[in-house]
Amino acid sequence: MTDWIDIGALQAVPRRGARCVNTPNGRIAVFRTAEDQVFALENRCPHRGGPLAEGIVHGASVTCPLHSWVFDLATGQAQGADEGSVRTFPIRVEDGRILIAPDVLMQVAAE
Amino acid sequence: MREKLVIVGNGMAPGRMLEHLFEADPDRYAVTIFNAEPRVNYNRLMLSPVLSGEKRYEEIITHGDDWYAANGVTLHKASPVSLIDRTARRVVSANGIVADYDRLVVATGSTPFIPPVPGHQLAGVVTYRDLDDVEKMLSMPPGSRIVVIGGGLLGLEAAAGLRMRGMEVTVLHLSPTLMERQLDPAAGYLLEKAFTERGIRILTRANTKAILGVERVEGVELEDGTRIASDMVVMAVGIRPATGLAKAAGLAVNRGIVVDDQLRTDDPHVFALGECAEHRGMCYGLVAPLYEMAQVLAGTLLGQEAAYHGSVTSTKLKVTGIDLFSAGDFGEGEDREEIVLRDATAGVYKRLVLKDDRIIGAVLYGETADGPWFFDMLRKGTDTRPMRDTLIFGQAYQGGAPLDPMAAVAALPDDAEICGCNGVCKGRITGTITAKGLADLDGVRAHTKASASCGSCTHLVEQLLHLTLGDAYNPAAVKPMCGCTEYGHGDVRRLIVAKGLKSIPAVMQELEWKTSCGCAKCRPALNYYLVSEWPGEYEDDGQSRFINERVHANIQKDGTYSVVPRMWGGVTNPRELRAIADVADKFAIPTIKVTGGQRIDLLGVKKEDLPAVWADLNAAGMVSGAAYAKGLRTVKTCVGSDWCRFGTQDSTGLGIRLEKFMWGAWTPAKVKLAVSGCPRNCAEATCKDIGVVCVDSGYDIHFAGAAGLDIKGTELLCHADTEDEALEIIVALTQLYREQGHYLERIYKWARRVGTDSIRAAIVDDRMKRKHYFERFAHSQTFAQVDPWQERVNGKDAHEFAAMAEFGLPVAAE
Numbered sequence: 001m002t003d004w005i006d007i008g009a010l011q012a013v014p015r016r017g018a019r020c021v022n023t024p025n026g027r028i029a030v031f032r033t034a035e036d037q038v039f040a041l042e043n044r045c046p047h048r049g050g051p052l053a054e055g056i057v058h059g060a061s062v063t064c065p066l067h068s069w070v071f072d073l074a075t076g077q078a079q080g081a082d083e084g085s086v087r088t089f090p091i092r093v094e095d096g097r098i099l100i101a102p103d104v105l106m107q108v109a110a111e
Numbered sequence: 112m113r114e115k116l117v118i119v120g121n122g123m124a125p126g127r128m129l130e131h132l133f134e135a136d137p138d139r140y141a142v143t144i145f146n147a148e149p150r151v152n153y154n155r156l157m158l159s160p161v162l163s164g165e166k167r168y169e170e171i172i173t174h175g176d177d178w179y180a181a182n183g184v185t186l187h188k189a190s191p192v193s194l195i196d197r198t199a200r201r202v203v204s205a206n207g208i209v210a211d212y213d214r215l216v217v218a219t220g221s222t223p224f225i226p227p228v229p230g231h232q233l234a235g236v237v238t239y240r241d242l243d244d245v246e247k248m249l250s251m252p253p254g255s256r257i258v259v260i261g262g263g264l265l266g267l268e269a270a271a272g273l274r275m276r277g278m279e280v281t282v283l284h285l286s287p288t289l290m291e292r293q294l295d296p297a298a299g300y301l302l303e304k305a306f307t308e309r310g311i312r313i314l315t316r317a318n319t320k321a322i323l324g325v326e327r328v329e330g331v332e333l334e335d336g337t338r339i340a341s342d343m344v345v346m347a348v349g350i351r352p353a354t355g356l357a358k359a360a361g362l363a364v365n366r367g368i369v370v371d372d373q374l375r376t377d378d379p380h381v382f383a384l385g386e387c388a389e390h391r392g393m394c395y396g397l398v399a400p401l402y403e404m405a406q407v408l409a410g411t412l413l414g415q416e417a418a419y420h421g422s423v424t425s426t427k428l429k430v431t432g433i434d435l436f437s438a439g440d441f442g443e444g445e446d447r448e449e450i451v452l453r454d455a456t457a458g459v460y461k462r463l464v465l466k467d468d469r470i471i472g473a474v475l476y477g478e479t480a481d482g483p484w485f486f487d488m489l490r491k492g493t494d495t496r497p498m499r500d501t502l503i504f505g506q507a508y509q510g511g512a513p514l515d516p517m518a519a520v521a522a523l524p525d526d527a528e529i530c531g532c533n534g535v536c537k538g539r540i541t542g543t544i545t546a547k548g549l550a551d552l553d554g555v556r557a558h559t560k561a562s563a564s565c566g567s568c569t570h571l572v573e574q575l576l577h578l579t580l581g582d583a584y585n586p587a588a589v590k591p592m593c594g595c596t597e598y599g600h601g602d603v604r605r606l607i608v609a610k611g612l613k614s615i616p617a618v619m620q621e622l623e624w625k626t627s628c629g630c631a632k633c634r635p636a637l638n639y640y641l642v643s644e645w646p647g648e649y650e651d652d653g654q655s656r657f658i659n660e661r662v663h664a665n666i667q668k669d670g671t672y673s674v675v676p677r678m679w680g681g682v683t684n685p686r687e688l689r690a691i692a693d694v695a696d697k698f699a700i701p702t703i704k705v706t707g708g709q710r711i712d713l714l715g716v717k718k719e720d721l722p723a724v725w726a727d728l729n730a731a732g733m734v735s736g737a738a739y740a741k742g743l744r745t746v747k748t749c750v751g752s753d754w755c756r757f758g759t760q761d762s763t764g765l766g767i768r769l770e771k772f773m774w775g776a777w778t779p780a781k782v783k784l785a786v787s788g789c790p791r792n793c794a795e796a797t798c799k800d801i802g803v804v805c806v807d808s809g810y811d812i813h814f815a816g817a818a819g820l821d822i823k824g825t826e827l828l829c830h831a832d833t834e835d836e837a838l839e840i841i842v843a844l845t846q847l848y849r850e851q852g853h854y855l856e857r858i859y860k861w862a863r864r865v866g867t868d869s870i871r872a873a874i875v876d877d878r879m880k881r882k883h884y885f886e887r888f889a890h891s892q893t894f895a896q897v898d899p900w901q902e903r904v905n906g907k908d909a910h911e912f913a914a915m916a917e918f919g920l921p922v923a924a925e
Binding site for chain 2: 007008012013014015016017019020021022023024027030033034048049050051054055056057058059061063065066068070105
């Protein structure tokens, strides 16, 4: 087991907001809720490819900025009448630092 | 010659009586009214919402000056009558006005009863009866300690309103439970609890001994020695019919002025109407009986057979968030049975009192939708045996009907009363909707008066609209903002002001949001309402703005952005054009396009390049064009008198002046302006949110146009003689829209909702109001006119424009 990868401080992501982690094959959106929960999702809406990190974060959901699809940050599932899902990645917070699983970068890269 | 009808008093009862009279025969009487108050007629039932801040005085006027003029009524304001000379058939007012009458209607109403305890005449002791009283209460700063004496309907509404204004309120009530005349002790307890939870202190069994103070009120002392510090005392222990004038004139008076079934006093030329009248030993203080009397008296005055037989009354408490209904008699007795339903968790209490299987009393707390149904059965003496087992659950549970929320209203008979205040039955409402082709609540209110007084039957009227019109009914006015709340946009806006809410969490807490953090629909709306209401105080919440307004550029389908700098009035110069060309080269911006709003759009800019692009544009003197904003977008102009052989005024100059004055302002939805230099209208001003068409004599100001999803020509608002006047009008209009518009509602939709007449009244007819709106806009601009690009070039929100971490392939492989 390799160590989890430190991608930055929790404070670097605004509450009810998101920031991106760039990888060679795509972007991961890192979300932080009002209650400091942290989630990582592929930064791409399955509908028309909207950048989810730019959406409004409410509760543990995000609304896509392009056509207002809503996704559950924990499961990546589209909510309401829309059907589709976004990939989610393991992520955790330790001592105020955000860590992602080491194989995440490989997973993204492998696609 | 027309007969002379003189009315003493200008309250709701005579107002209603005259409506009936004029409807039947507008020419029969020459009417003169003496009003002790210095104003027109307004809806006294709505004083509580004015006190709490949920409504303004202008909204509760029932008969404005124009109504008196249109009906040829002579209204003497601030003219209390001091003498009735029955021999000469003449009245004289305190300010010396004399009027002869053929028929006289005494409608002096009632006066608040002030217990003669020591100190009751101190400054700071007020009653709760008219607008002057409300203004006195509102003159106290928030945080003032106010004691309300009397825990009846009036006292509790006053207490709730004052609390919403941020006062420290204590209610003193003589009986062991609140509103004991309308409520049984159980409901009184629930009510007390609800008030206590609002931070209102309730003291029952509290007998006031004295009001303390030297010149002004300083406190209240109770019989048991308790002392309560206080800055103001509101007396709400009860009302008494105002009979002094009638008594002095020698008319028969008991508790009220004695009238027969035709509302006639013992003088055949003199009638009494409303709260001052006593009919079969009863005096009434609620509006429904007074309106019934008004109708009968109108008939009598027209020589028709009309008779008043007394009224059974029901009561609703008008405090937002507390649902309470009571009707009839609910004392206990051997010949009576009762049915009680309680749900402690939901705070619901329902009690029906039956005698001989017929409802004689009903108390509903927490859930009052079935009130009209029970009240209808009470009035008709309906035999309840067939539904006895399920009666208490309400109408929807009868006869195995499904739990359709509309079923209850659908099942009501046509003669069931819907609006208690105005005595309007279901059949009248549905019939009028069909006959007049009504489509909304305002229409029903205008034509039938249903829900136009206290408003508590609004929901029922809406259901009737829905039933009658089916899907054609679009209840836009009451649609909740989103799934997070039951409140509509209008209610939320009003409550933000009334409760002084200054942050999104405060709004969500106080208005009981159903989600912890809102959603993408309500958060941007709330953020706008707070920005608009509290300029300089509220800190903008970027995370509640759509991406475009958060990063001050327009997101495109591929996740890149477009950048549009301001080009004031559509005028540019070589320096700006060079800077735009240079920036396009430097950042390899793929598309440059001229927009419909007379400026230049740079499309396909990468998000991380935005601050650098802006820095270069700033350096050439350009600022954000706000092409992404629910705010002022463009002011389109033609070249006007500077160049054009037809130009009548400097349209370009005015356009630039408007844009420089108004840029940076947030609005409910985008706002686009245009100024044309002559009626040929090359700037297409007549399909804009606000447009100016210059003419030789000045400026025609248009508004409420649309050229998007809907196509709509503007309406002419007014004419301005000078450029300064045009600017003031346009700015004031925009501010009115900023304060009233629902989020994402364009000006033309706002105008359709509130009515162009109300907009004209505020902006054109009333110079003071116009100035007031203009100044509020100007004040707000002192905080809004900061270039957001410059701020971000200087480092604001830097996290927006950079990735949090970068991983290349080699790194990932390590």
